[in-house]
Amino acid sequence: MVNAAYAIVALPLLGFAINLVWGRKLGEPVAGWVGTIAAAGSFVATLIVWVTELGKPATGRVNDLNIFSWFPVAGLHANFGILIDPLSMTMALFVTGVSTLIHLYSIGYMHRDPGFDRFFIYLNLFLFSMVVLVLGDNFLFSFLGWEGVGFCSYGLVGFWFQREVAAVAAKKAFVTNRVGDMGFLLAMFLMFAHFGSVNYSQVLGTLVHGHATGLLAGATGAISGTTATAITMLLFLGAVGKSAQLPLFIWLPDAMEGPTPISALIHAATMVTAGVYLMSRAAPLLHYAHATSWLIAIVGTASAFVAATVACAQDDIKKALAYSTISQLGYMFMAVGAGDYADGLFHMLTHAFFKALLFLGAGAVIHAMADNQDMKWMGALRPYLPITGATFAVGWLAISGIPPFAGFWSKDAVLSSVWQMNKGLWAVGVLTAGLTAYYMSRQFALVFMGRARWQDGRPAHAAVTAGQVGAHPAGHGGHEAGGPGLPAPSHSAVPHPADPSWTMYLPLIVLAVAAVLGGGINFPAWHLDFLSRFLKPLFPTATVISVSTGTKWALSILTTAIALTGLALGLSTWRTAEHPALEPSFLRRAWRIDEAVAAMVSGPLRMGANMLAFVMDSRVVDGVVNGTAGFMGLSGRALRRVQNGYVRSYALGIGTGLVIILAYLTFRIGG
């Protein structure tokens, strides 16, 4: 069992090392298979550990495995250590599982890309980092994974680095994340100043030893509300950056410049959920920090709503999904804020299934459409892409919250917890559910139904996407160059859409099955709530949800009715109509938040930096120095000498003179 736990971490690292050294030589497709096998091995190892854990009593499922001590200084003891507990196991299972599928998919998707081996190097490094993030037994080691996934995201968003937009988007993603990371760092400092440790076991009390009571019992006294609030707010800043919530969400839509499997894996299923994981991990601290819980719930709700409205007005198939991801992450944070961590994680799992499915489906569509991402140019693809169409439909219904698909169960659970917390937030959540159904139906209708607009050849309104480029300050491209790093995709040929090869559609089918049945892992009746019971020992501070069954039924029916309304509206509007004026540019441009930030950066901030560099630094500070030198008559003469060729004698003179003078002075004074 112990060996298997190490293998979860070691295998992706091994795959990374093999491809780093021999990747170029192995080439396509061997490098891809090496990566995929490493990921699959990691998944199997996770399964083995999980099954072993299940054999133990519910409160004893905690193992802390120390690999070695990382940097011990005085009282700081941070190890490379693995924590096996229900929360980390839940995360590791879906991370390695989804990851394996996407590795497999990528073998087909990255076919004939000159950076094939580089892609799998990053992908395995990403998996390693992500596994470290969720399995780390202290905040610092998790932070290693946290930054590692950030770097891999940087490398993969900018994978086609020859395109300026991709390079800019990559940098923007990393820097925006770093703003959040600053919060994470400060939270660790404060934790250490307060607890003398950054280990989960010490900071979060005896919790990990399985005791439901005596929280923070490692401590001699209780933590003050102020400190708990400060620590959790700083952690939440990190979570907001990583999970792309308001106001730091601006990097995620741009990150769609990366290859589509990356959008599915990193920017939908796994990395962006790290913030939710972190806040769930910090649940015992949140218990003492009500202000933070409220902040989390409010930010989550606002992000869910704002991003959903924006998703209604996107033409780019991936951008629409990206905003949808922000919105769904908002739901997860609503659950965390409401103290219902298990259901937050439940939604994270189902979302991982259906959103990965939708992105991978979008990738298949983009391939079929000769690398065009403009949905207004697509249409009627269902008969051409039967497998993609059917699986995409499953994802669409799942995210829309239609029973009995997975998304319904998790979203319903989240909303009933939010109902208990605050009716206002709940109302916004339900409204967002309607919007979700609407924009996803719009997407499905535009891509798979209606008229086959792509048969018109390169359409006049293909310029719509190009127009957006101008509208966006950061210069988003609407296209993905699937080919060998082409600066711009070519639309010369009318595409011949067809379903992709088996390595690509197999993951689609597996994920579609998960998106249908995923609700079963936490079914809210007949004692089938496996996930909640599995996680329960870890969240003794979770809010007890006391919404009566009758109310739950009523809420469920209401939410479903609203979702169905959104679905019907979306389908009826977009199945036939080509351009109804339903897309205010305010929404299309994401409430202009990104533009405001960009204007701030390129305007006043840039000017201030230039002032500091070229006026303060080079004129004022250096001016004083040179002025002083000139005043003393040194500068002019000295420089002229230098330029006249007396260089050597001058400096040597000073050097030897110095020694003599020193010796003399010392002798005089000392004697």
Next chain:
Amino acid sequence: MGFPILDVLILLPLGAALGMAALPRRTADATARRLAVGAALLELAFAIWMTVAFKAGPAHAGFQFTSRQSWIGPLGISWYVGVDGISVFLVAVTALLFPVAMASPRVERSARSYLGWMLLLEAACMTTFLSLDAFLFFVAFEVTLVPGYFLIVGGEGPRRGYAASKFFLYTFAGSAFLFVGILATNLLVAAHHVPGTNGSFDIISLARGATHLPLADQELLLAAFGTAFAVKMPLVPFHTWMPDAYTQAPTGGSMVLAGILFKLGAYGILRWGIFLFPRAAVDLAPVALTLAVIGIIWGSVVAAVQKDLKRLVAYGTVAGVGFIVVGLFGFTVQGITGGIVEMVNHGLSTGALFLVVGMVWERRRTFEFSELGGLQVNAPILGWVFIVVILSDIGLPGLNGFVGEFLVLLGTFITHRWWAVVATSGVVLAAVYLLWAYQRVFHGPARAINAGVRDMTWAERAAVAPLLAGIVFIGVYPQPLLSRIQPAVDHLVAHIEQADPNFHIPASGVGHANYAVPADQVVPVVSFSGTGGGGK
């Protein structure tokens, strides 16, 4: 006393430098280079031997391998060298960086004089790190200026004469304060007749006496020392000699100027500032911390808008120095240990960065961002190396920069919270300017001449490999360093707490935070005499 390893570390490069000067004029450049690099490699072997033989653990906090010869006896000046946890890895990184700097980059002018000055500089740097005698320290500290000057003048920049003169005059002016400070300390201590002092320039004697001086005197003296070191580091606003000097020097020169030479200032403030005047240091810490924090932000912001890659890297070092000083003036074991690790890190990372920047220069003959771009297309390995090096500077966990940065910020957060908070913003700014630089040089389409660059040669890879190995090793497994550094730092922190009864590292918190030195380990100042011969 066994083998006088430290004397050898100083005399070997000195002898080699003299040998370079004595070589006949018509000696081929290649021959001269082979000899010089050979000497530097031999030096490296000795340094490795010394580092391995250096004893770790709490019992070995004092100076090891000490060697003492009377020099100017009546004045109490002696040749007194020794190494402890604070200096041991600075010596090692110096010995590592010099052969790399001498072996790799092409030299435009006379190789013989370039190599000679490099070796002399190495000897001077070694002496500065190893010296336990204030006078010897001062002489070595000053001597570094001369080869520094000639290295800059021997560069390729159009403004090298101006840059070199400015470097020389500016730091020389700073050193005047150091000279006065050292003499005054010696005389004042001698006048006080504190028991256990002997009127010499011996660091232990000076430290023991200096803590008994009136506080106002201590503060003045520390200010004098601090000014000299602030210019050398350089700390904002004393930094304006630096961008010119670093950019005009040839690649190898920039590597050692930025990688080693500016550490002399940071090392100096720790060894000869904080250690001699702990009470004054605690009192003046807000000033030092404020300057350091301003430096972090100033350096990063100014770096971000530079139009020239090498200038950008140069301003980046101003921010790096800021982090070191923030750690040193936190006075916690974590902070000071982190500061020392940061010094070692900067030797590796900044050295490697200038080396790689030099490779860009050799390919493109320009540092202008507007002329560069898309190099990754044809030079992927150069791109990979560049990104690893800047990630180390950005502080990505798993690479060396993070270990130092985290300890620095954590340690200072405990005692000087708000400075640490502002300094933490440096992690965002570093990502901004370094990734932007990377993007402008390596990303984007490769236009015209940029498309024709060749990738790293095997010789270049061999040169950069040891630096990369160090970057990764310290990032993943820094324990061997920390276990050697920490005992000396524990001692230093105990010394500070002893000297300043008002200074306490807050041991608040509900958990038991063992970040302070446990009470039973606090050693009275007198016991420093006992640590003098640790290596015997």
